[in-house]
Amino acid sequence: MKKSLLLAPAVLSALALTLGGCAQPPGTGGSSAAPSSSPSSTPSAAGAGDFKACMVSDSGGFDDASFNQTSYKGLTDAKEQLGIQTGEVESNATADYAKNIQSMVDAKCNMIVTVGFLLADATAAAAKANPDIDFAIVDSNDDKFKGLDNLKPLVFNTAQSSFMAGYLAAGMTKTKKVGTFGGAKIPTVTIFMDGYAQGVDYYNKQKSGSVKVLGWNAAKQDGQFVPGDSPFEDVPGGQRTANNLISQGADIIFPVAGPSGKGALQSAKASKGKVNAIWVDTDGCVSAKDYCPQIISSVAKGMDVAVLAAIKASKDGSFSADPYVGTLENGGTGLTPFHDFDSKVPAELKSELDKIKADIVSGTIKIESASQPTS
Known part of the structure; x- marks a missing residue:
């Protein structure tokens, strides 16, 4: 890589x-x-x-x-x-x-x-x-x-690095359906979901693809969130939310829900390789190492x-x-290594992600998310 x-x-x-x-x-x-x-x-x-x-x-x-x-x-x-x-x-x-x-x-x-x-x-x-x-x-x-x-x-x-994650998911899915869900509808959650959906869209435009994003509609700013009073601490709720997306055909899940997101990792592990995940905030192979075989990469801050x-x-x-x-430019956010997936991610896809990163930094690719921070 x-x-x-x-x-x-x-x-x-x-x-x-x-x-x-x-x-x-x-x-x-x-x-x-x-x-x-x-x-x-x-x-x-x-x-x-x-x-x-x-x-x-x-x-x-x-x-x-x-x-x-x-x-x-x-x-x-x-x-x-x-x-x-x-x-x-x-x-x-x-x-x-x-x-x-x-x-x-x-x-x-x-x-x-x-x-x-x-x-x-x-x-x-x-x-x-x-x-x-x-x-x-x-x-x-x-x-x-x-x-x-x-x-x-x-x-x-993180809209920038999540854009890369969306492109990665679109390039790795076998069902042509990828999913995401959040803990709560707040800017620091939806920024990930915006970038992810736009990365999938970019993949479809570049590849004439038809990968669908389940769980988030960037245009409507609405999607799937963990229900209840403690959406960031409800691991069973996160698993139920992930299972809902999996039942619709999603084989890569992008949980933006703190500890509740571990429920998605549990579902991925139970699938025995049919479903995988992309983690957020930190390298999941460090912070949730028991699930490293299910984590393609992570959007880290x-x-x-x-x-x-x-x-x-x-x-x-x-x-x-x-x-x-x-940002991607100053190293404050980015994709982590692929760890167990390094040999599974095609070399061409890795090169495309490098180019996407460079294009985001240069401004050639512009991310659209109302939740993006400004200085």
Whole structure:
């Protein structure tokens, strides 16, 4: 496989230590360790300074094999590499967000990172009330952040990498039907689904193909989502949603649903090779390694390195509220290696994906999604 398709997490993680205020691109990574589920303060063993960085998760928790877990790795990397103190608290429901952020304020954190679009209101309110604390938020750049010099958005244009994933799925399907579903109808979910559907459409135009996307209609901005009050934590619900798409003929599933997406991986595994998946947020062969034989590739976001860089900038006194936008061009998002599928993905398809990446970066291919972030 050509190197231009791959993200290089180890190299980019090392480079992150030279960053100020997220001026350079992050890479991707995932942690398989499940952290504590209660508020904690964990000073580094040797040379821990007075600086303390803290994190508040979305309701998926720090072991979600997705965006919370990858963001949390940025915090643990900061502890190990910068010799700082850290604190964290997991959220179990929307009602937890404001009080959990306040608990980190009360714990005298110098910087607080919140994880997820759904924490935007609580994060903005806390940043406004605590101007002497630096804040960063993963996956949100809301208008309410304007004028807050102590709040940095860390966002990612995953429509670009999802476009590549859609093209990949269209090139690999045997049934000519591919599926996707989301956890909830929010921009940080639908951006993946938009890019995926447009990538399939592009494949059809280039190849005179007829691959259908089940689960998302980009024109109507409507599709299949996990029902219920906890759509991102309902693995059985994710499996039922995936099975619905599979029953309609989809043989590649693209779940954008956090832990609920594991239900799609379970369905793929149970199919004994008839159905496969493309994972999101982190390399699924790292974060959900038991399902690596079912994962063709993953659309990854470099949340860990973005978080690490923002923490370092705060510690060094170079923090800026300017948004970080991860793209294919700066390495903030991209497709992960094909792992077990490397020999199964045709060389021609790999070359086409390299060309698509270059064309997206150059602007030759333009992605259309209302959910794309702007700087």
